[in-house]
Amino acid sequence: MKDSIDSHKNKWMQLPRNVVVGHGVINDTGKVCKDLKLNGNALIVTGETTLKAAGKTVEVCLEDCGFNVDTIIIKNPTLDEIKEVKDRAAGTKASFLLGVGGGKSIDIAKLASTHLDIPFVSIPTAASHDGIVSSRASIRRDNKTVSETAQTPIAVIADTGIIAAAPYRLLAAGCGDIISNYTAVRDWELAHRLRDEPFSEYASIISKMTAKILIESAGAIKAGIEESAWTVMKALVASGVAMSIAGSSRPASGSEHKFSHALDELAPEPALHGEQCGVGTIMMMYLHGGDWQEIRTALETIGAPTCAAELGIKEEYIIKALLHAHEIRPERYTILGAGLTREAAEKVARITKVI
Numbered sequence: 001m002k003d004s005i006d007s008h009k010n011k012w013m014q015l016p017r018n019v020v021v022g023h024g025v026i027n028d029t030g031k032v033c034k035d036l037k038l039n040g041n042a043l044i045v046t047g048e049t050t051l052k053a054a055g056k057t058v059e060v061c062l063e064d065c066g067f068n069v070d071t072i073i074i075k076n077p078t079l080d081e082i083k084e085v086k087d088r089a090a091g092t093k094a095s096f097l098l099g100v101g102g103g104k105s106i107d108i109a110k111l112a113s114t115h116l117d118i119p120f121v122s123i124p125t126a127a128s129h130d131g132i133v134s135s136r137a138s139i140r141r142d143n144k145t146v147s148e149t150a151q152t153p154i155a156v157i158a159d160t161g162i163i164a165a166a167p168y169r170l171l172a173a174g175c176g177d178i179i180s181n182y183t184a185v186r187d188w189e190l191a192h193r194l195r196d197e198p199f200s201e202y203a204s205i206i207s208k209m210t211a212k213i214l215i216e217s218a219g220a221i222k223a224g225i226e227e228s229a230w231t232v233m234k235a236l237v238a239s240g241v242a243m244s245i246a247g248s249s250r251p252a253s254g255s256e257h258k259f260s261h262a263l264d265e266l267a268p269e270p271a272l273h274g275e276q277c278g279v280g281t282i283m284m285m286y287l288h289g290g291d292w293q294e295i296r297t298a299l300e301t302i303g304a305p306t307c308a309a310e311l312g313i314k315e316e317y318i319i320k321a322l323l324h325a326h327e328i329r330p331e332r333y334t335i336l337g338a339g340l341t342r343e344a345a346e347k348v349a350r351i352t353k354v355i
């Protein structure tokens with residue numbers, strides 16, 4: 001039989017099996033793991049703060065359900081720390097990992113479990129990033145941020161009580177990470193048109209719609225309100241699913257993420273990932289000729305930073321990051337093209353009131 005073009009098509013999409021969101025659901029961690037037929041030894045990957053916020057509770061829940069539990073404290077998603085987690089998991093014969101914390105704990109657990117070929121459960125303690133369900137891990141390699149393919153968590157347990165009690169700055173940062181989908185999709189469309197890059201209509205629509213719903217809900221996102229944690233968590237899950245459908249971070253990461261990654265490399269004290277991406281979105285939307293004021297107003301309404309001073313980053317680093325952003329993942333084509341001139345970088349930052 002003659003092969004048709006369609007018979008060559010092959011796509012592998014990974015999505016989580018259980019997504020459990022709600023007040024107090026952290027107490028169901030053991031039950032969720034049993035439901036997934038996980039057993040044996042568990043390794044919790046968490047940070048110092050998030051151990052107190054949720055890691056200890058996860059430990060107790062798992063032990064109550066008969067699991068042997070070990071915990072490792074991590075700081076940054078570097079190759080060294082990922083190796084430490086893998087060695088510890090091998091030493092304790094862990095049969096699954098749990099990432100409990102912000103984006104860094106989750107990315108480390110995600111990538112280490114992928115390398116070990118064991119399942120991983122994602123337990124976010126803050127709605128600060130959209131890596132909660134994605135099949136990507138953003139890690140540091142030679143002081144550069146790289147995006148690696150990783151497995152999707154087998155389950156997500158998002159306790160809105162814990163997330164709402166976390167510092168509000170984290171929730172506002174998560175909104176910045178979602179709003180950045182607007183420019184990420186515009187960049188992707190551009191790369192599709194100019195470079196014939198593969199493009200997923202479904203992933204792009206989910207990604208844009210998620211940002212749109214969040215912008216429309218901006219006025220209702222407030223500190224200490226659990227409903228706000230729900231709204232942002234739903235958006236982060238949807239954005240992660242868009243990345244899993246695309247099989248890349250393209251629907252959620254474009255020129256604004258390059259700007260944020262450049263700040264991570266250049267600024268002495270970078271701000272939160274989502275905060276930097278939000279500010280980057282204002283400027284990249286200006287470059288795209290879109291409604292950058294809408295982005296700025298939404299971030300302002302939410303209480304997320306919109307300028308260098310609010311990020312706590314000196315203006316010179318904003319310009320440096322704009323000048324170097326295109327060098328980050330050069331294979332990912334965006335509106336930054338081959339780079340901005342200093343004059344253009346200063347102009348975009350001034351017009352959009354970032355500096």
Ligand SMILES: NC(=O)c1ccc[n+]([C@@H]2O[C@H](COP(=O)([O-])OP(=O)(O)OC[C@H]3O[C@@H](n4cnc5c(N)ncnc54)[C@H](O)[C@@H]3O)[C@@H](O)[C@H]2O)c1
Nearest residue numbers: 049102103104125126128129130131134136137138166273
């Ligand atoms: N894999 C992906 O698809 C993806 C998507 C978006 C972001 N990321 C990555 O995620 C990271 C950003 O995530 P992040 O902003 O959460 O960073 P993070 O993990 O460093 O967390 C930020 C801070 O919040 C604190 N924190 C978290 N929960 C808390 C709580 N309940 N109470 C008090 N403090 C709490 C942490 O201790 C930390 O100091 C970056 O490395 C970024 O590249 C990955």
Ligand SMILES: O=P(O)(O)OC[C@@H](O)CO
Nearest residue numbers: 130138147249252253257
């Ligand atoms: O691939 P990167 O640029 O790390 O992006 C992943 C994530 O930050 C998207 O919100």
Ligand SMILES: [Zn+2]
Nearest residue numbers: 130177273277
């Ligand atoms: Zn991001």
